[in-house]
Amino acid sequence: MIAATGPTSRQHDVPRVEKKEDDKAGEDDETEGAEDGEDVNEDEVADEEVQKLTAELSEKTAQVKDLNDKLLRTLADMENLRERTRRQAETAEKFAIQGFCKDLLDVADNLARASATVDPEALETETDAANIKNVLASLHEGVLMVEKQLMSTFGKHGVVKFDPAEGDPFNPNDHMALFNVPKGEKEAGTVAAVTKVGYKLHDRVIRPAEVGVFQS
Incomplete structure (x- = not known):
């Protein structure tokens, strides 16, 4: 009875060992499949990150180009404004006394009229004291008018x-x-x-x- 049970026990043990080995092989296959799946997922994630970074880089490059164009336009506008302001300042300085000079023109005209009341030839040949007195009176009156107008022009400015x-x-x-x-x-x-x-x-x-x- 003992000899009969011995081989029977060994026959039952063999399939158990083979099942463990099969289970181990299945686990290895599953592990390899999982690793392969993880590699695929990592590649996909990496590709997505590269695409995202490429898109962001393109966007930033476009922004930099736009800002650079705006900067160049601003610098050009500032240079034009600086040049225009310089010309306006030169013009203003050159013609700052234009109004004052224009008002003095009337004074010059009246001074010329006052001088015209005296005839140099008449002064040389005139002997009548009354005529000479009249000429001097007209000249004096004209000079006073010129002085009055000149003071008025000065006061205006x-x-x-x-x-x-x-x-x-x-x-x-x-x-x-x-x-x-x-x-x-x-x-x-x-x-x-x-x-x-x-x-x-x-x-x-x-x-x-x-x-x-x-x-x-």
């Missing part, structure tokens, strides 16, 4: 004449002392005489009055 009076305090900002006068009845350090009137442009002295000053 902010130029004001100032003429210090005798005894006014000497102001070094407005006056230029040319000489000293011995102290008399006036206080020392005051204006004694005016040799040339002064002018201001919008409260800025453009020519001080030339004066003599009483010395202390």
